[in-house]
Amino acid sequence: MSYQLSRRQFLLSSASVAATSATVLPGCKLQSNNNQTDQTHRIALLGDVHFHDIHGDFGFNDNEVCIRTMQDSVGSTRMFNENYFVFKATLDDIVAEGIKFVILVGDFSDDGQEAHVDGLKRVLDQYSDEYGLEFFLTHGNHDPTTPYGEDCDKTFLRSDGAGIKVTSNQSDVENFIPSDEVDGVLYSPKMQSLGFMPLMEKLGRFGFQSQPHYHYYETPWKSDKLEDRVYQATSADGTYTVECPDSSYLVEPIEGFWICSVDMNTHVPLDPLGSQWDHDAKGYEDGKVQKPQVLAWLKDVIKRADEQGKTLLVFSHYPAIEYLNYSADDFYYLFADSSYNHKRVPTSETTEELIDCGLKLHFAGHIHINDTAKYVGRNGQTLVNVQAPSLAAYIPAYKKITCYGPDDFEIETKVIEDVPEFDSLFNHYENEIDWRTAKGLDTHWKSMLEVSSYRELMYQHLICLTVNNKSDDWAGICAIFTNQNFHSIG
Numbered sequence: 393m394s395y396q397l398s399r400r401q402f403l404l405s406s407a408s409v410a411a412t413s414a415t416v417l418p419g420c421k422l423q424s425n426n427n428q429t430d431q432t433h434r435i436a437l438l439g440d441v442h443f444h445d446i447h448g449d450f451g452f453n454d455n456e457v458c459i460r461t462m463q464d465s466v467g468s469t470r471m472f473n474e475n476y477f478v479f480k481a482t483l484d485d486i487v488a489e490g491i492k493f494v495i496l497v498g499d500f501s502d503d504g505q506e507a508h509v510d511g512l513k514r515v516l517d518q519y520s521d522e523y524g525l526e527f528f529l530t531h532g533n534h535d536p537t538t539p540y541g542e543d544c545d546k547t548f549l550r551s552d553g554a555g556i557k558v559t560s561n562q563s564d565v566e567n568f569i570p571s572d573e574v575d576g577v578l579y580s581p582k583m584q585s586l587g588f589m590p591l592m593e594k595l596g597r598f599g600f601q602s603q604p605h606y607h608y609y610e611t612p613w614k615s616d617k618l619e620d621r622v623y624q625a626t627s628a629d630g631t632y633t634v635e636c637p638d639s640s641y642l643v644e645p646i647e648g649f650w651i652c653s654v655d656m657n658t659h660v661p662l663d664p665l666g667s668q669w670d671h672d673a674k675g676y677e678d679g680k681v682q683k684p685q686v687l688a689w690l691k692d693v694i695k696r697a698d699e700q701g702k703t704l705l706v707f708s709h710y711p712a713i714e715y716l717n718y719s720a721d722d723f724y725y726l727f728a729d730s731s732y733n734h735k736r737v738p739t740s741e742t743t744e745e746l747i748d749c750g751l752k753l754h755f756a757g758h759i760h761i762n763d764t765a766k767y768v769g770r771n772g773q774t775l776v777n778v779q780a781p782s783l784a785a786y787i788p789a790y791k792k793i794t795c796y797g798p799d800d801f802e803i804e805t806k807v808i809e810d811v812p813e814f815d816s817l818f819n820h821y822e823n824e825i826d827w828r829t830a831k832g833l834d835t836h837w838k839s840m841l842e843v844s845s846y847r848e849l850m851y852q853h854l855i856c857l858t859v860n861n862k863s864d865d866w867a868g869i870c871a872i873f874t875n876q877n878f879h880s881i882g
């Protein structure tokens with residue numbers, strides 16, 4: 393069956409979508425919940441949570457420095473502080489839905505800072521212990537930002553409304569020069585962005601390491617030990633390699649149901665010691681070259697799942713196909729985007745390789761969009777890619793997946809309309825407005841504080857990001873006119 397909806401058709405078909413919409417995959421049967429059996433598995437899939445712990449332990453006595461400035465938020469494609477509230481509200485919703493399995497498809501933290509990762513672990517532990525949720529994570533390009541960690545600094549909001557630099561680099565403190573925008577500096581080792589291994593140790597309970605109650609667990613590296621889960625990353629000129637971790641895993645949390653996390657983060661060493669790294673966050677495009685072992689393993693996993701009658705759910709941080717459903721070139725030419733988004737679109741050669749692996753259905757994040765696309769391969773095989781939206785950007789939503797059997801999935805989009813306490817930080821932003829007004833600084837975003845719901849806040853954030861900022865971010869501008877969530881930074 394051909395499935396080449398144009399962008400316009402796709403949007404028209406979605407125009408009347410209410411809070412929850414169902415996507416029936418081509419070739420897949422739609423069944424009512426009345427048909428649920430013991431073989432039915434329900435999963436919530438959350439894209440790019442980018443958790444920022446507003447109560448994070450940064451080593452200060454003044455808790456008010458634990459939020460970012462609104463000025464920073466309106467310059468980013470996601471809001472920084474409010475994702476704390478929406479994440480917990482979403483987990484409450486998942487509990488109310490009676491869903492047990494929760495997948496975070498990468499970029500689960502702001503930038504892998506230790507304080508935020510500890511805060512995320514605290515929340516995940518709470519929902520695991522109190523409500524029996526079971527989490528499965530993969531890494532995104534924000535966690536880690538580099539294989540073995542690096543210094544990080546961000547501008548936080550001081551209680552008097554000023555911006556203050558919080559840094560894990562002591563020399564930043566010694567060399568700091570105050571300005572109207574950033575009036576002070578604080579050192580915190582918990583601002584350090586963690587590397588793969590500390591992340592996989594801290595969050596090991598959530599898929600990164602085998603747990604006693606799992607029915608089955610494996611990695612591409614024939615070992616569960618973290619130190620064995622490595623490959624040789626090759627320098628750009630091909631003259632040397634440096635060891636780099638990989639976090640891919642296969643888990644059978646309940647008999648007959650396999651969850652496969654494909655780590656397609658790749659990092660290119662800039663020196664033989666591995667002290668500096670580069671990465672493009674292009675996912676499968678670079679991953680197939682840097683660590684072909686992982687794709688060979690994925691092919692074998694799919695083959696074994698088929699032979700053993702397992703229901704297999706495959707996810708990665710990065711999309712497996714052109715995620716805009718045959719519209720990427722239209723955007724490319726219309727907006728002359730020659731740099732950012734287009735390089736993140738997998739080539740057809742890469743998608744064909746994944747189809748050759750036997751992959752039929754794939755879930756991803758990274759792009760902060762909500763879209764489902766289908767690629768028809770050269771031999772007629774198909775691959776469907778489902779992009780999970782971010783909770784911290786317009787339109788905030790998550791995916792509900794019901795697996796009725798190996799080839800029978802129902803996928804819904806649950807929009808988050810409102811969030812308790814979403815406006816509880818607004819009084820701090822009022823202080824920020826006062827500070828910035830006194831200094832003659834830009835406050836174009838102050839109308840955002842007049843919203844009455846979380847969804848409206850995300851919409852106003854998008855307006856500020858694009859129209860009010862007069863941004864040339866074509867993706868954001870498209871979002872205004874299509875009422876969709878196309879963001880450029882993953």
Ligand SMILES: [Fe+2]
Nearest residue numbers: 532533758882
């Ligand atoms: Fe990303």
Ligand SMILES: [Fe+2]
Nearest residue numbers: 440499758882
């Ligand atoms: Fe992201």
